[in-house]
Amino acid sequence: MARPGRMWIVSGAMTTHRTTDDLVVLDHVDKWFGQLHVLKDVDLRIRRGEVVVVIGPSGSGKSTLCRAINRLEPIDKGTITLDGKPLPEEGKELAALRAEVGMVFQSFNLFAHKTILENVTLGPIKVRGHKKDAAEKRARELLDRVGVGHQAEKYPAQLSGGQQQRVAIARALAMEPKVMLFDEPTSALDPEMISEVLEVMVDLAKQGMTMVVVTHEMGFARTAGDRVVFMADGAIVEEATPEQFFTNPQSDRAKDFLGKILKH
Amino acid sequence: MDDVTSEFDLVLQAFWLTIQLAALSGVVSLVLGTVLAAMRVGPVAPFRLAATTYVNVVRNTPLLIVFVFVFVAFPNLGLLVGTPFLLKGVVAVSLYTAPFVCEAIRAGINAVPLGQAEAARAIGLTFGQTMGNVVLPQAFRAAVPPLASVLIAMTKNTSIAAVFGLMEATARMRYFTNNSADDTVIFLVFALGYIIIVETLSAGAWGLERRWRVAR
Numbered sequence A: 001m002a003r004p005g006r007m008w009i010v011s012g013a014m015t016t017h018r019t020t021d022d023l024v025v026l027d028h029v030d031k032w033f034g035q036l037h038v039l040k041d042v043d044l045r046i047r048r049g050e051v052v053v054v055i056g057p058s059g060s061g062k063s064t065l066c067r068a069i070n071r072l073e074p075i076d077k078g079t080i081t082l083d084g085k086p087l088p089e090e091g092k093e094l095a096a097l098r099a100e101v102g103m104v105f106q107s108f109n110l111f112a113h114k115t116i117l118e119n120v121t122l123g124p125i126k127v128r129g130h131k132k133d134a135a136e137k138r139a140r141e142l143l144d145r146v147g148v149g150h151q152a153e154k155y156p157a158q159l160s161g162g163q164q165q166r167v168a169i170a171r172a173l174a175m176e177p178k179v180m181l182f183d184e185p186t187s188a189l190d191p192e193m194i195s196e197v198l199e200v201m202v203d204l205a206k207q208g209m210t211m212v213v214v215t216h217e218m219g220f221a222r223t224a225g226d227r228v229v230f231m232a233d234g235a236i237v238e239e240a241t242p243e244q245f246f247t248n249p250q251s252d253r254a255k256d257f258l259g260k261i262l263k264h
Numbered sequence B: 001m002d003d004v005t006s007e008f009d010l011v012l013q014a015f016w017l018t019i020q021l022a023a024l025s026g027v028v029s030l031v032l033g034t035v036l037a038a039m040r041v042g043p044v045a046p047f048r049l050a051a052t053t054y055v056n057v058v059r060n061t062p063l064l065i066v067f068v069f070v071f072v073a074f075p076n077l078g079l080l081v082g083t084p085f086l087l088k089g090v091v092a093v094s095l096y097t098a099p100f101v102c103e104a105i106r107a108g109i110n111a112v113p114l115g116q117a118e119a120a121r122a123i124g125l126t127f128g129q130t131m132g133n134v135v136l137p138q139a140f141r142a143a144v145p146p147l148a149s150v151l152i153a154m155t156k157n158t159s160i161a162a163v164f165g166l167m168e169a170t171a172r173m174r175y176f177t178n179n180s181a182d183d184t185v186i187f188l189v190f191a192l193g194y195i196i197i198v199e200t201l202s203a204g205a206w207g208l209e210r211r212w213r214v215a216r
């Protein structure tokens, strides 16, 4: 369900402003783990404000794709650019770039020895050089926004999985990233906690955040996704709108995969 | 017995020297060991190689040999020539202890889930910031018990300094046993002194463990 504003951007991108509207561009990206070819000639353009849902069987390279975008995983061939700039080599410059890309992990990965508030302020203070007071004020706003403001002084282990994941989202947002990557953000959650996290993500999408979301939550894909990218064996096999993809998949791989997940 | 009580000051002085030697060496080897551990897990290959080599070589060298190096070989090379005995002792004990600290901390680092460092890098922290703010604080917590063992062994290792003329506790004990009939009592007094130092260390480690368990 695309928002009107975004439709305009999409059509603009198709004609004149193509390069300026592309926020993340993967161009002929290849990646091997030893002998294993995990990303095969991947081309992907993500427009500003677009929500791309990545779907595919286990081991198809979805996580690797996400991790390649903020270079947690280096690639072997091809280029990845963020807002027109190629990803730099490891070092200070790369750290600065990573600050522009928010990442939310399946296992939350909150800093276990820091309070919720400290989890959210660490980046702004250390990376952005913000004052502690200002960082804490902003962090409390973000924690309120994701509904865990009253837990600010606790430690991660004292929170439920759903709460931890919402803190992780707040931690990423505190860096004011240009794009947010979500790698199966709800897969480690009990069913009753999934929706509280998805709601935060849908809100984020509504506010125009550019998002890459690896998830099998079809509801989310349909509500918030602009495009579904289906991966199999390291390659992008099919791209379509969520509606098209779920009701009328083109490739056999996608039909087969949807058949399996829809049965459950 | 008379010797020990009448010359109680000498005993205290000796233990004070032992405590100084242990405390200074403790701090220096903790710092050096942490740096070595960071080098061993870091992304810079030459650093990794240098730290690994240092750890393997020194860990397989007897402490006495390290002392000989610091007290005899270094001055022959023009190093540490005018340095006071105490500081030479600190250098020797620290050079020897740092690899053990390094390995205890490295085990601690390996106990920190990989996702912690990834999350830190993902918000834009550099390698140094990731280590300093996220990985090492958690690694230290996991490393407290093995580090306590290392520091206890180090405290007892300071007694080697006696051989090189430092009048620390063990040297003073030998002085007394050479001059007294009641060796057993003297030995027990000095053993008790070491036990007090070591128990203080253990209690400190236990306190840290407990505090951090509550915090998490």
Ligand SMILES: Nc1ncnc2c1ncn2[C@@H]1O[C@H](COP(=O)(O)OP(=O)(O)OP(=O)(O)O)[C@@H](O)[C@H]1O
Pocket (backbone or CB within 6 Å): A033, A036, A038, A056, A057, A058, A059, A060, A061, A062, A063, A064, A065
């Ligand atoms: N660090 C690594 N070293 C070696 N092989 C790896 C590594 N990480 C992933 N792989 C392999 O790369 C392939 C792609 O992995 P990836 O995690 O990207 O898949 P995925 O689509 O995210 O799967 P899942 O749905 O299970 O999370 C898999 O075959 C996996 O075993």
Ligand SMILES: [Mg+2]
Pocket (backbone or CB within 6 Å): A062, A063, A064, A183, A184
């Ligand atoms: Mg994955």
